Ligand SMILES: [Fe+2]
């Protein structure tokens with residue numbers, strides 16, 4: 215069964231309203247009639263309309279003004295103006311300028327009425343179909359974008375896991391660093407986009423370790439000075455691996471890989487950058503990484519208790535760590551504890 219078009223008919227003359235209703239029988243329209251244009255406007259505003267018939271001479275409001283008001287919230291609905299003066303071109307012109315779609319002359323001729331209304335009804339149905347199609351396409355595009363984003367996130371986590379494959383640091387460390395980094399970014403008041411970016415990019419901080427010889431990476435015991443110099447290059451190697459990528463996540467990963475061992479006071483590596491010269495994401499991941507490393511068990515050390523790790527963050531504010539980032543972290547220890555609990559090895 216065809217869907218009936220919601221149609222509004224406005225005329226101060228009840229006889230004319232009835233005439234329009236009678237002539238519309240057997241057309242796919244469902245007419246609501248109003249003798250008061252203000253009541254009709256209210257109805258259209260709240261319930262919408264697919265077709266509108268309007269008289270031009272009404273005591274409360276001129277038909278042209280009525281059309282202007284309807285157009286303000288219904289830019290595309292077909293409006294048919296019923297005029298009594300067949301050859302008043304000035305009126306028709308102003309009605310067209312206001313947004314009238316079609317005219318019918320009184321006295322109404324049933325055959326002409328049906329033909330014109332059928333035309334307007336087809337126009338409206340085509341508009342509605344296009345709208346439906348646009349919505350459907352929008353939905354499809356949204357779905358496709360979500361799938362692509364999920365795949366990118368999946369690829370990033372595989373890359374993060376590959377980076378830790380030979381590293382004594384564990385997968386749980388990687389995901390805690392991601393969570394701590396996102397928490398800090400959020401509490402610093404950074405955008406939703408930045409939080410998402412750092413969450414997926416932080417796991418790449420040590421990806422450059424892929425390029426460090428196993429003899430150094432998995433050495434049991436302290437590194438010689440020369441070995442440590444080689445170890446330090448994991449920052450530059452990681453940056454090199456990621457820096458030409460087009461993905462925002464990989465670009466952020468390259469920045470983090472390069473700068474996560476810089477220290478706020480300028481004593482870090484590889485470049486000894488100071489303060490705000492160190493990229494924000496690098497300063498954030500530096501704290502998250504160190505905090506989680508001291509809280510984790512390593513072959514050469516037991517995990518620190520939380521209080522001792524938090525004390526280290528406090529002592530190192532302004533030295534190793536950006537003081538603002540340290541403060542934000544220390545202010546949100548409940549959430550820090552929760553991350554530590556929820557993502558344990
Ligand atoms: Fe590192």
Ligand SMILES: [Fe+2]
Nearest residue numbers: 383419420503
């Ligand atoms: Fe790490």
